[in-house]
Amino acid sequence: MSTDRKVYKRESEEARRDALIVAAMDLVAEGGPQAATVRAIAERAGVTPGLIRHYFTSKEELTRAAFRRLMEWMTRDSSAALLSGDLGPKARLAAFVSASLRPPVVDPKRLGLWAGFLNALRTDPEMRDIHEQGYRAYRDILETLIAQLPRKTDAAQSRRDAIACNGVIDGLWLEGSALPDGFAPGELESIGLAAVSAILNIDLTGA
Amino acid sequence: MSTDRKVYKRESEEARRDALIVAAMDLVAEGGPQAATVRAIAERAGVTPGLIRHYFTSKEELTRAAFRRLMEWMTRDSSAALLSGDLGPKARLAAFVSASLRPPVVDPKRLGLWAGFLNALRTDPEMRDIHEQGYRAYRDILETLIAQLPRKTDAAQSRRDAIACNGVIDGLWLEGSALPDGFAPGELESIGLAAVSAILNIDLTGA
């Protein structure tokens, strides 16, 4: 009996790249970078290992693509609510904070994914660029939302406020993702809104 | 010419375990878990790979020892100032917050180290125990410090306050460690104290 080859279906380049990226993200999220081997990625994507190098010049490049997508997801999911309605400044900031503190942003797998990529930032300059860009985008949105609030402050205080608010949001995201069963549904959002309100000295809880 | 063996010196068990643990921590911090191979660890510790299995039954156990030490460091460094003097409640909390937001707690290598271990928490139950224990210790200290403040609140609000303060601290720690050049010296501490003050509605900046 001849060892029969795997039957396969030709897919579009986009579909294949996507499947490989998603597979890599899942594996990093679940088991760290060490779990995302070319063979494991290929198996999860339903292809054979060689195909990875057909779409990405190296595994490193696939890793970068996966990290790029994570960064896109983070800002997209946090700012999704902003685009839809024409909310007031307070409601806009409240929506942003709230979205940042509930699934799918708050999610153990996202935290694991983010952590899995973190160490690579020190090594790979291109990864650092991707991170820098994503981080700036997020923080710029937050600073803009804060600046649009009806209250008087100077530029220096504005910067400090943005850093502090960014801090609470990041920290609560961290805790909520690390201890998914440690908080009641909606508790993180509620605490986050209260904290941001206190820091900015403006009531967001009613928005 | 006979290939000459490495000349070596016998060391105490404690010294050797220590050197191996430190070497493992450094490598994880610098290059992630993947960089902490038995050979790399041994080389950095100045010994040969086989010695690792003489002091640890497996590499996994060395990893656990390293993580345990990281957790010890985190709480120790944050709460060091508490033991020394007999400060008032406000000054104690301020010292704790401040210590959590400056080196050596805020440090890119510590963040990388922490991130490098994070994914293992999902896989290894023993690692999860170590983490749970360390996290509880930290948060208990914070809750106690907050509870001792001269102000009136109920238990439910106290919990929310502790979570929020823990959030700011963690978040600012994260940002300061991820972008070591993004903040002026003392800026994080100052912002953290102001934010915690706002959240708890009590002035800590003068303490």
Place this chain on the structure above:
DNA sequence: AGCGCAATTATTCATCTGTATAACAGGCGA
């Protein structure tokens, strides 16, 4: 229907990883 190209698979390779076992030698006790 069938040609031809590129998408996909199969195989191979050099290297690295954790572990196991054997050989050696540093230094303490007599």
Place this chain on the structure above:
DNA sequence: TCGCCTGTTATACAGATGAATAATTGCGCT
């Protein structure tokens, strides 16, 4: 000074890993 215990090194091994190359086959085209 000299055994001898055990800390330490050296060697070996099976499996995994990323990459490279060769072999096939799906399928759009005419």
